[in-house]
Amino acid sequence: MIIFGTLVSVWMWVSLVALVILQGIVSYKEKTCTTRQIQLEHGTDGLSFWRHGGTYGDLIILPIVSGIAYSYLIDHINNSYDIGSERMFNIALLSMAITVVMHIIWAKTQTLPGHIIANNKITMAGLIHLGFMWLTLTLILMFYFGIPMADVIDAKIISVLLAIFLPIGIIQPGYAMNKRFDVSAVLLTLILEIAIVWWNLSNYIWS
DSSP, rough: TTTTSSSSHHHHHHHHHHHHHHHHHHHHTTOSSHHHHHHHSSSSSSSSSTTTTHHHIIIIIIHHHHHHHHHHHHHHHHHTOOHHHHHHHHHHHHHHHHHHHHHHHHHHHHOBBBBBBETTTEEEHHHHHHHHHHHHHHHHHHHHSSOOOOOOOHHHHHHHHHHHHIIIIIIHHHHHHHOOHHHHHHHHHHHHHHHHHHIIIIIOOOO
16 A cells, blocks of 8 residues: 555655645636635636635645555556556547647636636636646556556545545536536546446456
8 A cells, every 4th residue: 555655655745736736826816716806807706716626626635646646657667567658658648638628628618717717718727727637637547547456445545536526526616607517517427437436346346
């Protein structure tokens, strides 16, 4: 069980928490940190830094998940296990594509101003979020698809934390803006939750 048993995991945790804090500072300067700031700047309610459920997931959950995943990645590289540089590159490229496409979709579809998107444009805080999302998604995908079997406890910890994060990061923002559940967000969350359960069953129960 790795969790925070290595310096690299602690380093990754600190780095990601710092990125979220930086995002908050920048959003404050852009006047999208609080709902009051958005109301004064844009004359309407919006999805501020502190109103976005993903902020809390990014600050508390994903740094832990990424710290564990990063520990396994470094451990396998240091021990010369064959992860495959091409696979790592493809995962990083896929993560980048998903992250960029998601931010573009948000920019095109988000009607209310927020700390990530305002006036249908990605803000500076949004660019920081883009980098954060790319890094965390890359590490998560590498843990699930690029690294050989992990300790069962670490795998369960990551899976449980992600299962908690998904509705906070995907469903809550839409509900906060529209006061109703977005069907596509709920379906996406459900599909990802099922995929996490399936991965654990196929790797640790059925195998």
